[in-house]
Amino acid sequence: MLKKRVAASLVVKDGIVVQSIGFKKYLPVGKPTIAIEFLNKWGIDEIILVDISATKNHQEPDFLMIKNAALKCHVPLTIGGGIKTIDQIRELMHCGADKISLNQSALLNRKLISGAANVFGDQCVVISIDALKTDKGYQVFDYVNQKALDLSIVEFTKEVQDLGAGEILINSVNRDGSYLGYDLDLIDSVCEVANVPVICCGGAKNANDFIKVFNETNVSAACAANFFHFTEHSVNITKSIIKRNLDIRLETFADYNDSEYDGQLRLNKKTEEVLENMLFIRIEKEVI
Amino acid sequence: MSLKKNIVIIDYGVGNTYSVSNAIKYLGYNKLVISDDENVIKNADVLILPGVGAFEEAANNLRSRSLDVILNEEVLNKKKPILGICVGMQLMATLSEENGIHYGLNWIEGRVKKLQLPKEFAIPHVGWNDVSINHVEPLFSRNSKDSNFYFDHSYYLDCDSNYVSAYCDYHIKVTAAVQKENIFGVQFHPEKSQTNGLKLFRDFFNSIK
Numbered sequence: 024m025l026k027k028r029v030a031a032s033l034v035v036k037d038g039i040v041v042q043s044i045g046f047k048k049y050l051p052v053g054k055p056t057i058a059i060e061f062l063n064k065w066g067i068d069e070i071i072l073v074d075i076s077a078t079k080n081h082q083e084p085d086f087l088m089i090k091n092a093a094l095k096c097h098v099p100l101t102i103g104g105g106i107k108t109i110d111q112i113r114e115l116m117h118c119g120a121d122k123i124s125l126n127q128s129a130l131l132n133r134k135l136i137s138g139a140a141n142v143f144g145d146q147c148v149v150i151s152i153d154a155l156k157t158d159k160g161y162q163v164f165d166y167v168n169q170k171a172l173d174l175s176i177v178e179f180t181k182e183v184q185d186l187g188a189g190e191i192l193i194n195s196v197n198r199d200g201s202y203l204g205y206d207l208d209l210i211d212s213v214c215e216v217a218n219v220p221v222i223c224c225g226g227a228k229n230a231n232d233f234i235k236v237f238n239e240t241n242v243s244a245a246c247a248a249n250f251f252h253f254t255e256h257s258v259n260i261t262k263s264i265i266k267r268n269l270d271i272r273l274e275t276f277a278d279y280n281d282s283e284y285d286g287q288l289r290l291n292k293k294t295e296e297v298l299e300n301m302l303f304i305r306i307e308k309e310v311i
Numbered sequence: 312m313s314l315k316k317n318i319v320i321i322d323y324g325v326g327n328t329y330s331v332s333n334a335i336k337y338l339g340y341n342k343l344v345i346s347d348d349e350n351v352i353k354n355a356d357v358l359i360l361p362g363v364g365a366f367e368e369a370a371n372n373l374r375s376r377s378l379d380v381i382l383n384e385e386v387l388n389k390k391k392p393i394l395g396i397c398v399g400m401q402l403m404a405t406l407s408e409e410n411g412i413h414y415g416l417n418w419i420e421g422r423v424k425k426l427q428l429p430k431e432f433a434i435p436h437v438g439w440n441d442v443s444i445n446h447v448e449p450l451f452s453r454n455s456k457d458s459n460f461y462f463d464h465s466y467y468l469d470c471d472s473n474y475v476s477a478y479c480d481y482h483i484k485v486t487a488a489v490q491k492e493n494i495f496g497v498q499f500h501p502e503k504s505q506t507n508g509l510k511l512f513r514d515f516f517n518s519i520k
Contacts, residue, residue: 025481026439026459066505068439094333099461099503116363119329121503122463141410143325144365144398146435146463189435189465220433243433272439272459274506311338311453311509 026271027237028244029262030069031062031251032224035104036076038088042249043075044200046153046166052252055092059100062251065258066275069099071124071192071222071246073151077105078127079167084111086118093119101149109138116143124192126151127167133186140187149222150188152179154209155196161209164196180213190220192246198226200249205236214241222246229288230264237269264288276306316519318343319355321382323372325364326399327502334502335359335512347376357519358382358391361502362398366407366423366466369398370415379416386418392493392519400489400496401468409466418494421470428482435465442487442499446476449518450488450495453510460487460499460507467498 033055034043040058041049052058055072062070072092077084084105093100102115103124112123123143128135129150139148154176155164161176180191193213195206203226210223220243223236227247236245251257256277263279265271283291293301318340320328328345335343344351352358360382362369373379385391395403404415407423415423426434439459444451451458462479468486477488479499489496495515501508 024441025436025462028438063505090329093329095337096330097334097337097503097505097509099463099500100330113324116325116327117329119327119333121327121330121363121500141365142368143363144465146437146465147363189463190437218430218433219435220437241431241433243438309506311506311513 024270027242027269028068028222029233029258029265029271030071030222030244030246031067031258032071032073032246032248033058034248035072035074035088038085040252042200042252046164046169046196046199048200055088056094058252059092060095062258063096063098064275065256066262066273067098067251067258068272069101069244070096071101071103071149073124073126074104075166084115086114089115089120090118103149103151107132107135109135109142112139112143122147122149122190124149124151126153127165129183130163130165130172133182136183136186136188140189145187145189145219148188149190149192150183151192151194152176153194153196156206156209161212176209177212177216181216184217184219188219190222190243191217192222192224195225201226202228202250204228204232205245207236207239210236210240210242220244224248230261231288233261233265234268237265260290276309314339315342316340316356316516317354318357318359319352320345320359320361321352321378322347323369323376323378325369325372326361327363328361331359331361331396331502334509338509338513338516340516347378349377349381352381352385355385355391357516358385358393360393360395360399360402362396362400362402364398366398366401366409366415367411367413369402370407370413373402382416386494390493393495394515395496396502397464397498397500400498401466403489403494403496404468404470407466419468419470419474419489419491419496421468421474423466424469425466426481426483426485432482435463436481436485437463439504440479440481442477442479444477446490450476450490450497450511450514452514454507458507460497460501460504462499464498468496
């Protein structure tokens with residue numbers, strides 16, 4: 024059976040992974056290479072790296088940064104930010120990208136969507152849409168100019184899908200960095216009209232938010248950024264809780280299957296007896 | 312196969328060549344190059360035909376670089392082992408129905424068809440899916456029976472079940488892996504399937520004398 028995906032998004036600004044809050048405030052986290060290496064070790068299903076400074080600064084994608092970041096990434100890597108031409112996409116595929124994500128250029132140049140789909144196949148083209156809740160409903164948010172456009176999320180989703188989008192990445196501007204959980208109404212409205220897989224992003228606080236969005240909407244994948252960065256084994260711990268409810272992939276050696284959690288889904292300390300026994304467990308490194 | 316064999320990843324303009332190269336190098340195979348040069352391909356001990364692309368573009372690129380002629384010689388006559396990935400596997404078929412009829416290398420008789428599924432099955436088929444294995448040897452000997460791999464495709468290869476070494480279930484039985492003598496193909500992306508994918512690469516290279 025096809026499994027729901029737990030994805031991580033890395034927001035990169037001027038070569039540094041940042042924590043993004045409300046698409047306005049950015050706090051530094053660290054180097055993309057290190058973040059990818061660890062997310063990969065902890066068994067993430069997919070990584071989406073978005074360079075938010077490239078388009079704003081009128082720059083090309085940072086090919087060297089991406090090449091270095093991709094080196095230890097053995098899960099699918101989607102790259103976004105600063106992409107304007109087919110040649111840049113080709114170059115990205117030579118730098119370790121497996122899919123590309125278009126946001127601003129999908130708004131400004133619809134032809135790039137169909138062009139990319141014709142060359143690389145629709146499965147390679149992810150369209151990233153930022154949604155802002157307004158009086159008129161959910162509208163497309165232009166992050167470069169920091170304003171909502173007169174374009175509804177549902178209309179835009181249908182349009183890009185017809186042009187050849189292979190996946191829709193829907194980001195909630197209101198929930199970004201808020202830890203308030205995913206915006207289920209927004210996600211539902213997109214899933215309703217999408218025939219392609221939908222990835223949701225914005226607001227995840229812990230495993231319960233993933234379980235909720237997987238159970239209550241048709242999303243194929245749910246994405247989190249901030250909360251994966253700040254605790255050791257954040258991915259496998261989160262996945263171990265989700266897996267108690269849903270069929271997802273959990274194959275890391277540390278699978279936390281026998282762990283217990285408190286009401287905030289923080290790990291409980293194991294009993295002294297268990298800890299004592301753990302001292303004598305020998306862990307063989309898996310040789311492939 | 313020793314770590315010293317020459318591995319060539321065929322560069323035909325649309326593959327995620329660097330991802331494939333990263334995964335294989337991670338296993339210690341350092342004599343690995345990404346190339347479309349005839350002499351380099353002739354010197355190879357084993358070939359990889361990667362793929363992220365639309366069939367038409369991929370097939371046209373192969374032909375415009377004369378790679379179809381070179382590969383026919385190396386694979387059909389010299390019997391060099393080759394592994395096709397995703398559209399790289401689909402190119403081994405007779406033809407594809409993606410955006411009109413386009414002809415492939417015809418190494419494995421079969422058609423590449425669009426996935427046509429009920430609405431609740433999103434297309435493309437993206438994500439980690441379990442495979443059912445018909446032929447464990449050689450590609451799946453290190454993997455367990457219910458291993459999962461990362462898929463990302465809208466079209467699938469419909470061919471004689473004798474050639475199908477593994478399939479996955481996405482409302483219909485989707486061909487996940489094929490083999491015919493020295494020709495191997497996988498619909499999923501072993502380079503992006505973490506440990507399970509790396510095990511598959513190791514099995515493939517180890518099966519080569």
